[in-house]
Amino acid sequence: MATYKIHPGIGIARVGNSDTEFYLAPEVPAGLPHACDAAGNPLLSDDLSGPVLVKNFKDKNGRIKRQAARFQVYVYDDETPHGRPLKLGDAIEGGGNRGKLIDIQWRVYLANKKSSWYEFNTRSGEHGYAADYPRRNASITNRDRLVIDPGPRTINSTNSRRASFDRSGNGIYAATFPPQGLKPHDIDTLGEIMTDDSGRLLVLGGLGRSGSEIAGPGEPHISHYANNDGWYDDISDGPVMARLAMYSDQVGAIRYIDVEYPAWAVVAYPRFVPQIHDMITMDEVLYDLFLREFAYDTGLYGRLGSFACPETVPAGNQTALSQWLASRLTWNKDFKPWFYRDIWPILFRPNEFLYLSDILAQSNFPHDQEQRGTFDPFKIGQTPGYVHKHATMKPEDICRDASLGEAFTATSQHFDEQSRDPYRPMRQFLFDLLRRSGEDNEFKLEDKVGSRVHNLPLMPLLCGDNPLTNEVATKFLRLTDYQLFILKQWAEGKFINEMEQGWINRETYPVFFPYPSTAPKNGRELDRGVLSNALGGAFCPGGELNWIIRNPSIYWEPYRIKADRSLADFLQSAAQANANRQPTSVIEELSFSVNNPLSQDNDFATGLQPGDLTKYMAVPWQADFNECTTNTINITYADWNTINPGGDNDQRLKREEKMWDTLWWPAHRPLQSSELTGFKDGQPVTAWTDWSRGIQQTYAGDLKMVEDWWKLGFIIRNPYMPNIDTTPSTGPDGRYYSIERYGSEQLAAPDPQLSAIINPGKKT
């Protein structure tokens, strides 16, 4: 029997102020978006071997192109238990009918609930808001008008291929929108949907317009990074449902069947650095969550003693899952991660941030991946007992490796052990530096009993979910439990090096851009590929979404948001469409009848409504985006983010108070970058500069960001630099630079060769 599912389960669209041009969301980690035509059909390279990657992020008027979230239907059956894309014309079945797929209807419902939701305040509300917790726009009693609710839209792949989430309600729905006359920008649409020629759905988000309904002297103004009364933006999210129309030869009639469950579209701000991963991606957060809370891979994380024969927890069986969760769960100590697939992409990342901030670019490159560095993959990737042909150091040289520092002297090794596994101290040193569970608030371990790394800051040294207040302080980011587990296995030598095993070729493997570049093989890879380009922390509130994504209650199953199906599904059932003998060209939403506006609250038992994921995020988004460069974290006491020595006239405390300027997430919000200034001898010329110069880190700057966000440059991997993927970074070496900043857009496409460099044809 066949099952039909929409993938990706969560799709990411991104705003842009170009109302005409757009591209398709990347579907592989750290991938560039795909170019498409005006109907959303992907452009193929000249030899048809692959997609054309985007090289211009702005349209001819200098406006940012929107990123479309593309959804498609996969079929799961005996032939392909892991799913394959469904195509028009394929044989399908369902609901007791079978026939040829002649059309796909898509139903999308986007909304924005930010302005009626609770005020965002660090981690408050992560496990439910108290009844008296303050709302945004608390003085407004008509709460419904604060929700931007354009109503649902339905399209098909034949005669009704576009719809807009505008004020019109499409003639059948009483839409609610903010009043017109917002300053500086009105919001008249949350975006639009369309189908491409293959029947796939494209969701385009808003135009990045934000405005305040408060008038008068000094208005509009911004006075908070996340909560600003009177303000709206055009970010949104909501369910995506599909209905398959088949022509049944058996009865000579059209029959309908719905896919198994809705998917979800999330609209976010632009990804200005598409090719650099965040230290933790949303994919990594969710994978870890599903392993631990959904028994996603019981051979990796499961019941103690069950790993020889991993158990299966039936999907959707809450009782079995609760039983499993209540058992003695642990990580499989025999699990061997792969170095280049699993370990190296984590360790590779921090060095990339030197292209995005002064702090790292001008330091002594602590994440150096060259031969002298602490992060040389050819050393830290060598498995115990493997004598590496390319190893240039003798075991006795190791003690002279300055990068080992105190860790080496602190680690006593027998000589024979040392020769068998010469790089064990390097691995252990890196692992010891990692912030573990329970150390979220530790800047460094100092001289605590059992200290692993004396007086060195723990890593990652990035802001955590709450470096601001004293309620559930979480000063620093830490890796997920899964990441820490596989890194521990690696540190202990329990890992596989694919090069040693001959699975990958040292000469050609892109060690210094270690991401898969081939299209996702199945629906699950598509789910994960899309999410890998979204931010996985810190959540304060975050990039695309906040901490709500790690709440198991919002999922129907891994990678699928639990939807309130009374809002997500087509208004008439597929069986009713069969009964009505409805022609596929007619989309029946006229029986639409609703007796409740979109909810002001959550109902996780029923499922999420449109707008329920993005409502936690800052309003307007530009305020938080602008401010999320660095945060000065008070590290005087682990448990306290704010202390008040002045209140007690505590001179000692004032004297001993310690602060650390900490980055948020440079790959989502760069601080500095090399900027393209011209070409010389066919090579790019760049200048190191503030990425968002002219927009200061103040509330006035936040307001300016509302106007100027689209003028910022996009930072890409230098297409002119040879062998960039197989040679290590040597510091700020120009392998990334910013293009298309306002006023310099013409520099982006100087040379027709560039296209060939970004999109090389297949080698023949």
Add this chain to the structure above:
Amino acid sequence: MPTRKPPITRYGRVRKILNEAAAASTADYGGTGRFWDHGVKQLKEAAIHGVRLLAPEPEQTKTCCGHTAEKTGCASGSASMLVRGLKGEAPFDGSRFPRLPWGGKAVSPEDIEFISSWIDDGCPEDDHLHTIEAGIQHCETLPVRLSVHEIAELDLAAKGARAPSRPGELRQRGNLDCMDEEELKRLGDAFRYLYSLNDWPEDIRSYNNQALIHQNHCQHGWERFLAWHRAYLYEFEQDLQDYDPDIMVPYWDWVMPQYRPDCAQDGWIIPRSFQAFLTPEQAEKLIAGLNPSPSAAQKNAFKQLAEHKRLFTSQSVFFRYVYNTIGYRHVTPQPDDANRKCMIDALLASNPFWYPLRFPAEYGGKTINEAIHYHYPSASDIQQILSLNNFRDFGGGSIYDASFGFLDQNPHNTMHIWTGGMNPYYGDGKSYEESCNTACLPVQHNTGEQRNSMVRAGGRHFHSRSDMYSQPQYGDMFSNLTASYDPVFWPIHVNVDRLWWEWQRLNPSATPVELDAILSPWNYTVRDTLDAARFGYEYVRSSHFIPVGLNAPIGRIISKPIPVNTLTQGFRKAEIRLHWVPQLIRSCFIRAFLNQPGADAKTPLQGNPHFAGYLSIFGHGACYGGPGHCDAPPPRARDYDHRTRNHNTPRNHRIDVTDCARKLLATGARELQITIIVIGADYEEDVDLLKLEGVSLNFLD
């Protein structure tokens, strides 16, 4: 002597296969290198990254019951990690490791099979390719003790008689096609009783008044469909039970093979028990009532119909047979034709489930697919519908999106249209000589969707003779207004209810939206109908009860062989149930065997195809109370005894015997004979312990 080239050993061939596949790969397998190249002993021990490629030899271990048992995960070839790895199965599916051999090409399925069977044979080192022979396994004949002869085989309960109903015990709605003549007769008598009450128009119990409830109140096309009909079936079942308390309404499983769902017009069309036939007595009456009297040959032909119980799916098929084959031509389709009336009377008297205003599968010579654009439901259709994951898609939408569910819209509507059908003799002046094709009016394109407006209900006197003789355009099942006047309505809707009951187990929390809505004309709410157990029934394909009696302990229970016909054999689950077992003073095991009447405590369990399963019962131990403290309580509590359940309330037990029953039936058994033995703590039979009311064998769908 000529030197003969030594033939290659099987191990040598294994090495060759793997080396050819590995080709130039330099993979070192976590340090072990080409683990297959270093001899059989090393290969048996080989592990890559902690994964043993060949599992260790199975150990003979003693289980707690004193029997020898093989350790699970034995060294079979297909289960070995080497073979899994060559096939690219987990963990060699690319998640933990790539497919074996690393860096080389995949091994062909034939070669993998060769390696697998070599492992199966214990990885011999030096046997040669041409000497392989399949080993012949000698089975010892199972020891049979003769001491059981004196134990009589227990009879099945009389057909149609049910297990005594005890508090909390559900009763079984069974499969119509698995019912025998006796059961059908009892059900038919109850139907006739309700028909007879039609003479008192004010009697709410009469068949017509029950059918009128559907005419006036039935719910279709939205979420109340399933709930309303569950209550309706229960009410009707109670009505039947007023006449015969053992009656449970049966279900018609439309997708069973005899209906040939893919070409349903060539299958049974409707259950045989609902088709027209003549009893010998009615055949005589018919012959006597015809005017002019039929010829001797014709009389004989009528008698033959009864003798062979020839079945007709509808009156039109019957009358064409009489007219064209028997050759009795003094009959026309006219409603007032006296001979036609006589014959309809005889058919009605012969079978209480037959209904003249029913024209199944008749659509003017077309198939239902062609005429109505609906298709007869198949097993895979039902599987698809059962896989729907929300109530609206399965059972219909709420008031705000009043939408059909798939179960309602497709198989349910289709079965109404299928059994109703179109009367080929609608209209005037036709003769039974004409084939049905010419008499039919063209079918409107949307007949299926407008089925409820197709039948006239007003002005009719249902179940009156004049109504039974009429020639309407459509069968009564075609429309909701008239459907339940046709008795085939019930088994169809019981099956719809059964499918909901099945689906509820798959989707325990999926419910209609409005749970507090009243289901008029009763006082049930939708919520009240969610749990079918509240109405006291479950669904089984068929059930066979063997009364034992609580009077004395029984050491061993051997049933008479229970015939299992082909219709019953497609069961999903087979269960032996022990009914109403009082607390036992000592602990014991109950072992169940099928078709091994001589089984005793020494009968092997391992490898014995007749061993069906066991359960253990904890003994209650000696009573610490005074006289009467541990007496079994009365079957029903006294009035106003609202205390919690008595600690000695007898229990029911179940043993799942699906695998054993299925295997025996698959190897030719046509009967199943139950043997139950009671094993005490000393692993000997305990003949003075178990008491129970009876044993049953149940087949579940």
